[in-house]
Amino acid sequence: MKKKLSQNPKLIFPDSLKQKLTLRSKEGALRSLRTTNPQLTDFSSNDYLGFSNNGLISDFAQDKLQAYSSQLHGATGSRLLTGNYDMIEDFESYLKNYYKTEAVTVFNSGYDANLGLLSSVGQRLDLILFDELSHASIRDGIALSKAKAYKFQHNNLEDLEQKLTRFKDQFETIYVITEHVFSMDGDYADVEAIVKLCERFGVYLILDEAHSVGTISRKGCDHFDGKLFARIITFGKSFGSHGAAVLGANELKQYLINFAKSFIYTTAPSVGTTARNWAAHLYLEANSTDFEALRSNVEYFQKHIKANQLSGFFIESQSAIQSCVIGGNENVKLISKQLKVNGFDVRPILSPTVPKGKERLRFCLHSYNIKEEIEAALHSLANHLIEKENE
Numbered sequence: 212m213k214k215k216l217s218q219n220p221k222l223i224f225p226d227s228l229k230q231k232l233t234l235r236s237k238e239g240a241l242r243s244l245r246t247t248n249p250q251l252t253d254f255s256s257n258d259y260l261g262f263s264n265n266g267l268i269s270d271f272a273q274d275k276l277q278a279y280s281s282q283l284h285g286a287t288g289s290r291l292l293t294g295n296y297d298m299i300e301d302f303e304s305y306l307k308n309y310y311k312t313e314a315v316t317v318f319n320s321g322y323d324a325n326l327g328l329l330s331s332v333g334q335r336l337d338l339i340l341f342d343e344l345s346h347a348s349i350r351d352g353i354a355l356s357k358a359k360a361y362k363f364q365h366n367n368l369e370d371l372e373q374k375l376t377r378f379k380d381q382f383e384t385i386y387v388i389t390e391h392v393f394s395m396d397g398d399y400a401d402v403e404a405i406v407k408l409c410e411r412f413g414v415y416l417i418l419d420e421a422h423s424v425g426t427i428s429r430k431g432c433d434h435f436d437g438k439l440f441a442r443i444i445t446f447g448k449s450f451g452s453h454g455a456a457v458l459g460a461n462e463l464k465q466y467l468i469n470f471a472k473s474f475i476y477t478t479a480p481s482v483g484t485t486a487r488n489w490a491a492h493l494y495l496e497a498n499s500t501d502f503e504a505l506r507s508n509v510e511y512f513q514k515h516i517k518a519n520q521l522s523g524f525f526i527e528s529q530s531a532i533q534s535c536v537i538g539g540n541e542n543v544k545l546i547s548k549q550l551k552v553n554g555f556d557v558r559p560i561l562s563p564t565v566p567k568g569k570e571r572l573r574f575c576l577h578s579y580n581i582k583e584e585i586e587a588a589l590h591s592l593a594n595h596l597i598e599k600e601n602e
Contacts, residue, residue: 248551267494315456324457424449452488501578560572
């Protein structure tokens with residue numbers, strides 16, 4: 212008689228990892244997956260321009276697929292093997308003109324782009340200086356590189372200048388990396404001033420434009436392209452899709468193809484994803500309505516921050532990211548739940564993603580948010596904060 216297998220076998224899991232999960236739970240920072248409720252007003256997604264649900268973009272993407280007569284769904288391999296198809300090469304050529312740059316290398320995600328770029332360019336005799344609030348993908352890329360690395364104080368050009376002065380003769384090559392719009396605070400880097408500083412010291416500037424293209428500019432900092440070593444553009448934010456691109460010189464593209472492991476050892480983006488990313492760019496190039504609607508909503512949101520006497524809670528920002536610092540994982544989770552009851556999807560950002568004491572609600576604004584939603588959300592937030600203070 213055949214032995215019946217257990218339907219629920221006990222699987223092993225190390226105690227050291229259990230302890231990490233227990234500690235995270237005690238800190239009120241244990242993450243879990245949940246689906247998005249479409250009935251809630253969206254103040255959380257990165258779909259700033261509503262492109263993920265844009266029917267015209269879907270039509271444009273279908274036109275691209277038909278134009279290339281592709282019968283494939285997947286890319287079938289890495290780009291150095293069988294995954295380098297005509298559409299993705301033509302898309303990169305289109306992006307060169309769109310962003311006014313010499314060469315473009317498409318990656319599977321913004322994380323992959325930063326990981327591949329930074330891990331490969333930093334050599335043993337090099338230095339990488341990065342803004343202390345740089346995204347995890349930037350930090351992880353730096354950690355995988357062979358270069359020495361130091362952070363500089365957030366958006367503090369004086370501190371950056373002091374470090375450049377100190378290290379200018381100690382390293383073969385120095386790279387400076389910053390984000391244009393910071394994903395957690397929503398504030399800007401002074402790109403023009405950083406460009407001038409890097410030119411003065413003869414160092415190489417890398418600019419991550421993940422949250423700036425489509426929100427504060429339709430094409431990013433293309434007017435600085437000849438003065439930047441690399442720009443990173445992502446397609447999962449304003450373009451409502453998935454993927455990214457590194458912009459720079461022809462030599463940079465050749466270098467990434469040969470040394471960026473997150474490019475070399477992964478399957479290329481699918482034909483459908485490439486078509487969607489191209490279609491989203493075509494739409495944004497031809498239509499400014501959504502971009503202008505987002506800019507209007509940012510101004511309206513800021514006006515009602517002041518009207519509800521919330522200025523003391525919000526980090527100053529002119530971008531689509533508006534962060535309300537509350538402090539304490541449990542506090543910020545509680546107010547997020549209360550806003551959800553009122554019909555608003557505003558996600559809590561917890562430590563260790565942000566420093567302890569800086570836990571926050573991050574409002575992501577969109578072109579499709581209406582004025583009444585903005586007013587109601589901020590009025591509700593003000594009431595809950597007053598209740599919290601009176602407890």
